[in-house]
Amino acid sequence: MLRVILIIAVVMLTVYCVVEVAQSRKYRVRTFPKWLWAFAVIAVPVVGPIGWLTLGRPRSEPARPLPPRAPDDDEDFLRGIR
Known part of the structure; x- marks a missing residue:
């Protein structure tokens, strides 16, 4: 039973990485x-996906704050009128 679970986990990890x-x-x-x-993830069962997750995956972009929608939402504008 453990062998089946490990095989399913490896297949799921490979599909996710592909x-x-x-x-x-x-x-x-x-x-x-x-x-x-793509070749490494498919051809090398465990090492390929783990390598992709640690070394190849793009880093996430930092979230940019939304620009102010109205003048009273802009802190620089409010500082200038005080």
């Missing part, structure tokens, strides 16, 4: 080209 590699933008992938990561 989908993530396919959806990532090629200029944001780190360390290797995107096609090489």
